Amino acid sequence: MSDLRSLYQEIILEHNKNPRNFRKMPEASRILEGYNPLCGDHYTLYLKIIDDTIADISFEGSGCAISKASASVMTTLLKGKTKTEAEKIFETFHSLVTGELKDVSFETLGKLGAFGGVSEFPARVKCASLAWHTMHNALDAKTDLVSTE
Amino acid sequence: MMTSENVVALNDVALEAWTSMIREQFPILKNRVHDKNLVYLDNAATTQKPESVLDAMDHYYRHLNSNIHRGVHFLSERATEAYEGVREKTRSFLNAASTKEIVFTRGTTESINLVADSFGRAFVKSGDEVLITAMEHHSNIVPWQLLCERTGASLMVAPIDDRGEIIVEEYERLLNGRTRIVGLAHVSNALGTVNPVKHLISLAHRHRIPVLVDGAQAAPHLRINVRDLDCEFYALSAHKMYGPTGFGVLYGKQNVLEAMPPYQGGGDMIRSVTFEKTIFNDLPYKFEAGTPSIAEGIGFGAALDFLTGLDWNAVSTHEHHLLQAATDALSEISGVRIIGNAAEKAGVVSFVMDDVHPHDIGTILDQEGIAVRTGHHCAQPVMLRYGIPATVRASFAIYNTKEEIEALVRGISRVKEVFH
Ligand SMILES: Cc1ncc(COP(=O)(O)O)c(C=O)c1O
Numbered sequence: 001m002s003d004l005r006s007l008y009q010e011i012i013l014e015h016n017k018n019p020r021n022f023r024k025m026p027e028a029s030r031i032l033e034g035y036n037p038l039c040g041d042h043y044t045l046y047l048k049i050i051d052d053t054i055a056d057i058s059f060e061g062s063g064c065a066i067s068k069a070s071a072s073v074m075t076t077l078l079k080g081k082t083k084t085e086a087e088k089i090f091e092t093f094h095s096l097v098t099g100e101l102k103d104v105s106f107e108t109l110g111k112l113g114a115f116g117g118v119s120e121f122p123a124r125v126k127c128a129s130l131a132w133h134t135m136h137n138a139l140d141a142k143t144d145l146v147s148t149e
Numbered sequence: 150m151m152t153s154e155n156v157v158a159l160n161d162v163a164l165e166a167w168t169s170m171i172r173e174q175f176p177i178l179k180n181r182v183h184d185k186n187l188v189y190l191d192n193a194a195t196t197q198k199p200e201s202v203l204d205a206m207d208h209y210y211r212h213l214n215s216n217i218h219r220g221v222h223f224l225s226e227r228a229t230e231a232y233e234g235v236r237e238k239t240r241s242f243l244n245a246a247s248t249k250e251i252v253f254t255r256g257t258t259e260s261i262n263l264v265a266d267s268f269g270r271a272f273v274k275s276g277d278e279v280l281i282t283a284m285e286h287h288s289n290i291v292p293w294q295l296l297c298e299r300t301g302a303s304l305m306v307a308p309i310d311d312r313g314e315i316i317v318e319e320y321e322r323l324l325n326g327r328t329r330i331v332g333l334a335h336v337s338n339a340l341g342t343v344n345p346v347k348h349l350i351s352l353a354h355r356h357r358i359p360v361l362v363d364g365a366q367a368a369p370h371l372r373i374n375v376r377d378l379d380c381e382f383y384a385l386s387a388h389k390m391y392g393p394t395g396f397g398v399l400y401g402k403q404n405v406l407e408a409m410p411p412y413q414g415g416g417d418m419i420r421s422v423t424f425e426k427t428i429f430n431d432l433p434y435k436f437e438a439g440t441p442s443i444a445e446g447i448g449f450g451a452a453l454d455f456l457t458g459l460d461w462n463a464v465s466t467h468e469h470h471l472l473q474a475a476t477d478a479l480s481e482i483s484g485v486r487i488i489g490n491a492a493e494k495a496g497v498v499s500f501v502m503d504d505v506h507p508h509d510i511g512t513i514l515d516q517e518g519i520a521v522r523t524g525h526h527c528a529q530p531v532m533l534r535y536g537i538p539a540t541v542r543a544s545f546a547i548y549n550t551k552e553e554i555e556a557l558v559r560g561i562s563r564v565k566e567v568f569h
């Protein structure tokens with residue numbers, strides 16, 4: 001039970017139920033799809049980049065609670081950030097869910113900390129990372145469909 | 150005097166004893182997972198192996214290990230005898246006419262690829278058609294797709310209805326003078342549907358079209374009689390019928406196999422080789438290039454002994470009870486929807502839940518020690534047909550119990566608690 005609660009934290013369940021920035025963005029400057037063929041998670045990520053800054057970010061699609069909450073939290077964290085800042089947050093998130101980030105109190109990570117439990121569930125790391133990898137590739141202006149497989 | 154209730158009660162007690170006797174033979178079932186008893190409900194992916202299969206493979210490596218079909222020495226002769234003995238067991242299991250019709254492969258996937266490649270090369274050309282159904286596993290789709298790409302033939306798909314049954318009239322309409330071969334599942338791995346294969350085969354035969362039956366999910370649950378079915382090909386995997394991975398069978402009618410060119414080239418499949426010309430070996434060896442999985446073959450032989458030694462009355466009654474119990478229990482849970490409600494089903498219950506993704510259900514059940522499959526089950530077209538990305542699939546074997554289905558139901562309550 002304690003294990004499950006560490007994975008399905010309230011923030012995650014809440015963002016899954018009410019995802020933020022969950023909408024199409026017709027005026028987006030970059031649109032990229034992220035797809036995990038193993039479980040069928042499939043999202044479209046929209047970014048509006050103005051002068052190296054993420055002026056707006058949104059997403060659409062469907063998938064498990066972990067992938068959807070992760071995408072939702074990501075959009076709230078990255079809006080208004082520069083590309084460099086966004087990449088830094090991505091790195092932190094990545095090392096958090098792969099269990100490489102040791103000796104940090106999750107509280108200092110803010111909302112990101114909710115994903116600290118994911119590292120205990122190796123099968124779910126891909127779910128948590130899907131939107132982030134898509135974002136990372138979108139910033140690199142790769143236009144292909146992103147797959148985490 | 151015994152009332153009918155007494156009979157049922159007695160049968161239940163007898164079945165329970167029978168199930169415990171079966172469970173005793175599967176050492177892995179004693180395992181604990183996340184501090185809970187393992188509840189293994191992923192049998193359509195692969196079944197667990199009984200002690201007798203593990204022993205047979207161990208015995209081969211300890212006492213018989215050597216290459217087959219080539220040495221004159223003691224070990225090679227003994228190993229060849231053991232391995233070829235499995236061919237006769239397989240023939241008898243399938244009721245094939247001859248061991249020449251039993252080709253050993255790595256599994257269902259290779260069996261189907263063998264036919265798509267070899268039969269395809271000989272008999273399929275541009276403008277022809279290959280007919281499959283909308284409920285096929287990817288391994289009974291992609292080899293045909295590749296064949297069609299290679300030859301310019303077209304892949305036709307017989308549709309299924311909402312319950313998950315092939316629409317026979319549509320299937321019949323798709324059979325025509327251009328159809329070169331039909332590929333269909335005996336039992337669907339995603340929906341559990343048991344298809345009326347004998348009828349579907351006879352419909353194809355009216356147009357003289359050969360039929361390949363994908364029996365991967367049927368072999369562990371049903372008695373198979375290829376001569377009664379009258380199919381040209383029947384494919385199966387040892388690992389789904391209590392045997393080891395990496396081994397399978399392609400049954401093919403002798404006259405059809407004889408008309409087909411070899412699949413892979415190499416040792417064992419030849420009679421003589423010069424740089425000018427190679428003369429191929431007789432059936433079934435023509436289709437068996439290279440050293441096979443000998444230990445796995447011998448393990449498969451033990452699995453066939455295990456299967457044929459079962460009381461099949463008990464098997465069908467027990468598996469029917471499990472399916473019924475799971476179907477009834479899941480139907481009662483609000484928010485749960487079963488995908489696949491065919492009149493005839495075997496061993497599989499696929500379902501989705503309102504507002505909770507199958508992947509999350511799978512993780513929560515896993516914490517309870519319950520192994521189910523979540524995802525598209527290598528049948529993405531089936532998921533598309535129902536407009537869902539994935540399902541949770543509980544699939545049963547002879548060693549499962551009603552208590553395990555109760556554990557599944559409790560697990561789903563946990564899911565609801567977590568996702569309130
Ligand atoms: C209906 C069906 N066909 C084919 C296969 C492929 O079997 P294998 O992976 O053993 O070759 C499977 C296995 O999942 C199956 O369920």
